Amino acid sequence: MINILGNIFLVTGLLMLSGRKMKTAIILLAMQSLSLSMIAFFSGYALGGLNWHMFIIGSLTILVKVIALPVLLYRLVNELNPNEPIGLSVKSLLSFSVGIVLVLFSYSYVVPEFLSSIHVDSYLLSAALSSILLGCFYMISRSCVLDQIIGIILMENGLFLSSLAITGGMPLIVELGIFFDILVGVLVMVGITYQIKNSCQSLDIKNLNRLRG
Amino acid sequence: MITYKLFILLFLLYTLGAVSPFITRHNRWMALKLGCLFGAGGSLLGLWIGIIGLTSAGEITFNIANILPGVSIGIALDKLSAFFMITISLVALVTCLYSIKYMKIYSKENLAWWSFCLNLFILAMIFVVTVNNALTFLFFWEVMTISSYFLVTYSFQREFVRKAGFIYIVMTHIGTVFIATAFFLMLSPSGDWNFTSLAEIAGTLPPATKNLIFICALMGFGTKAGAVPLHIWLPRAHPAAPTPVSAIMSGVMLKTAIYGLIRLIIDILGIGPSWWGGLVVVVGLVSALIGVISALMEHDLKRLLAFHSVENIGIILMGIGTSLVFYSWNMSVPAAIALAVGLFHVLNHAIFKSLLFLSTASVYYATGTKDIDQLGGLIKKMPYTAVLFLIGAISISAIPPFNGFASEYQLYLSMLTVSYQDVSAIWSVGAIVTCAGLALTGALAAACFVKAFGISFLALPRTQRAAEAQEVPKSMIYTIAPLAFLCLLLGISSPQVMNILTDIPLQLAGGPQIPAIQTYNLNLFLALGIIVIVLVGLTKIMGGRPVRKTETWCCGIEINSAMEYTAASFSQPIRRVYRPLLRPHRSVKKEFYSLPFFKYKIIFEEEVRSGLKDFIYQPLRANIIYISKKWQIIQSGNINLYLVYIFLTLIALLIWAH
Structure with missing residues (x-):
């Protein structure tokens, strides 16, 4: 079951790379977060009985990453970027193939060769690592400010899953700190997005090129 | 507890x-x-x-x-x-x-x-x-x-x-x-x-790593201590x-670097080959000489004292270096004595340097200037400050019976012991040359303080401010007077102090008990005192000829302060001797009104150029800026591109770290 959820996690990430529409990407992100929370619930269940730690993590994931952040981003897209065409730095077919290469890279090389000392029963670690690389590439391949935020959350999901897979959850206070961190981080980024929109009349990050010293 | x-x-x-x-x-x-x-x-x-x-x-x-x-x-x-x-x-x-x-x-x-x-x-x-x-x-x-x-x-x-x-x-x-x-x-x-677990690790390291650690420590602590060529700050x-x-900075902050050097090299890293000590001695000697020669060229009292800090750090490093040499030859008794000498000079320099800086502060308090060419005649207005400054000046110039002499004398003895060991001709000759260098340093320091004291405290005041100076409040004099007393006390009680200080290396590096150190500083002081008292007494008893006090005869011209020796003219012979090092640039301009003989004015300028700045720091700075400009290409301003850098680094690390 966990492997199926891991696959959902991976596939949603890949599909995000191939799509052009931002709204689709946000929905896919919410789905990925949902699978992340399900993984938390299930691994808690597998550890035996009702595991409060995992339960809290799973619920928080649903609350923050499945509901709060996607809703926030969705409203932001409606408000700021109704139909503005923003080009991709990398064509979508190409970026999808790069995504597949990255997934293969982490499944067949990094995890079995490089991280072989870490024993994880399922493919969760590979899925997590792929998601980190996919998130980074997502940010590279798009030039809209909002896409950068989505990419960050995608990477964060991957990091969170890897911590879940390796250690079975960090101390609760650290987990809470991470949630708070991503929430505040996204709020600040949203604020800056408004700022960029106001001063550049556009959300294209190419406008920021002349900021260099 | x-x-x-x-x-x-x-x-x-x-x-x-x-x-x-x-x-x-x-x-x-x-x-x-x-x-x-x-x-x-x-x-x-x-x-x-x-x-x-x-x-x-x-x-x-x-x-x-x-x-x-x-x-x-x-x-x-x-x-x-x-x-x-x-x-x-x-x-x-x-x-x-x-x-x-x-x-x-x-x-x-x-x-x-x-x-x-x-x-x-x-x-x-x-x-x-x-x-x-x-x-x-x-x-x-x-x-x-x-x-x-x-x-x-x-x-x-x-x-x-x-x-x-x-x-x-x-x-x-x-x-x-x-x-x-x-x-x-x-x-x-x-x-x-x-520190204890670092010391355990250090014991197992290969010699090449140890050498690297030594060089890093010497450069790092040398920068803070102000060793040449890292002293420019x-x-x-x-x-x-x-x-x-x-x-405080000159008196003790520089010494924290000396502490770090001793702690890191002798306590943690352990003793290495003898060239370590040799290198420290050479750095010390170069610092001492360059420090004192640069100090001679300065007219600002605080800059002058700052260069003397470079000089004295050099002397301290010579003591520590000598001790490292002895340790590498497994001679722990002379090594302990040499280290104690270095520490003794740390204490002495802290005392006389803070005495000098604080007396300079008193001069600044009274006159508002630190430029010795604007002072003069202060000994009549500020006698107590003058005496305190003079005691500091005598101490730093290594003149008995004060403390600067006490530690430098012990350093000469340690250096000569290196020379007597017959390890190789290089060490024997090197130690003698270092002794000569140390003697030169002391002589130049004395010349420098003759200048500093003579120009600012003797003769006639050169400016209005110096003429109107008044002695500083009593509380300021009382607070620094104990330092002057300590200068004398440490000078005459140097064997006692050295016997306490030799316990320090004993605790750090072990070794047999150090034999008690004897000097004749106290006897010398007593002899000097007795001679002075006898001479004064004899003069009183015999009654000298009556002294006639009149104005100084100066071929009929009225004496004024413009005729005085200036700081620049005092140091001119030394500037000439060390011309290759100091590279003075001189310009003489004559201005006159009607004929070349009437109402004329000569403008004389001579500036000293710092070779270090021209040959090391300037090219270094220019090169760094040049290379940075070249590398600026990668800073395009495009966020996507920056992300690509991060992404490629991540991938490269994942592949390569395996």
């Missing part, structure tokens, strides 16, 4: 000294007084703790607080730490008391901020010399650097002060990089930063700071 409580009390006193001025910051005078008095109280306590540490047989250790998991502020007070603690506390005590009156001339500025930085600075220095953990050492090292940076840039309204502060912070951070590297190279995989930062701060 009493030491633990005293240490906590010391910490509290300095913290109070740092914080309480802010509470009363609207009353500047009160803020200054609180800061200085708490600082003085803390220093008094530091002196006491230091004496406890120096007299107790073993090492006193305790933990103050846990700051990070696995890292705690642990104090290990052995004799070396205790000695440095005494030195720091002594100078800090005098300076804090002195500043109560002196800092009044800064009454329009933010004195609360000054008190805060000063107390933090002293506290950080005390922690630097007592902590037993490399991580906390580096932390307090940085606190010390940053608080002293804010003290240097206290008068930040002036441009040269800001520039001096910038050079200071850049140079010391480069130094810190080297120190941190030295520690990192010794770090075990488990990441234990304690020193003559800029010291004149920029308020003078009491210069006294």
